[in-house]
Amino acid sequence: CQIMDKHLSALAKKHVETKFLKLNAEKSPFLCERLRIKVIPTVALIKDGKTQDYIVGFTDLGNTDDFTTETLEWRLGCADIINYR
Template sequence: MDQQQSKLVEQYQEAKLQKQLDQDDEEVNSDDDELLELLEQDDTLAKYRDERIQELKKEFNRIDNATAGEQYGNMITIEDEKQLMETVTSNEYTLVHFYQPEFDKCKKMNDKLSIIAEKHLALKVIIIKAKDAPFLVTKLGIKILPFVVIYKNGKELDRLVGFEKLGNDPNNFNIEDLENFLLLRNVINRRTINYGSIRGSIKPVDQDSDDDLD
């Protein structure tokens, strides 16, 4: 997805998030209509017509489906393994972060994942304390936190152990590195243009060091 398309998708998502914040359906629907009208203007998007317009509308539909419920644009906290797996198997792509609230690296991961959740509304981002998932901790062989599993249709696609795949700094990483990691695996289909939060500030989940699980 090119920059112009990414910009339009971000505008569409921001309208959805504004609706969530304001609960003003009439105003937000008007914003949506204006954006869709923009897609039909030959002089504005002439070179993006046909396939690219269809691609955008398909992405808008994905966002519509993802925002049909109440929980979107935020990380979802789950405390039960059964509920976790039900969520994972009912969505195309899901990120699951197994974390410990005291670990600094887990806090940093949650901070970045909260941005991903807001900027890619069709992607489910779940966090669960490692102690609340003993079966999965054993099954996945989790020994170091943070530990993020990427699921596609309920099956593991890839995993992040610590920050090892996110640049050369063992103690931190850039949000761009995380997006690139997800783009290469087709988990997301565009890079974010504006990382600023429409909410002003995102409250991180209660969450710190490499953090060996034991």
């Protein structure tokens, strides 16, 4: 998803303490099944090797594809994935 990719790319530059990985779901069915990804876009929030939470679609981000990078940053901070101040 280009929308999510744009925001996550910006956050990856800002939060170098966090590893951001992008996965092509169509080319990785095994990993999608393993992570229980059924809706695109889905952001799996993984910390210390364990899935902590998911952001599925844009529901948690104001239910619009016009959300801000700061909104996504706040959501990742709430899940303790990034250091959000």
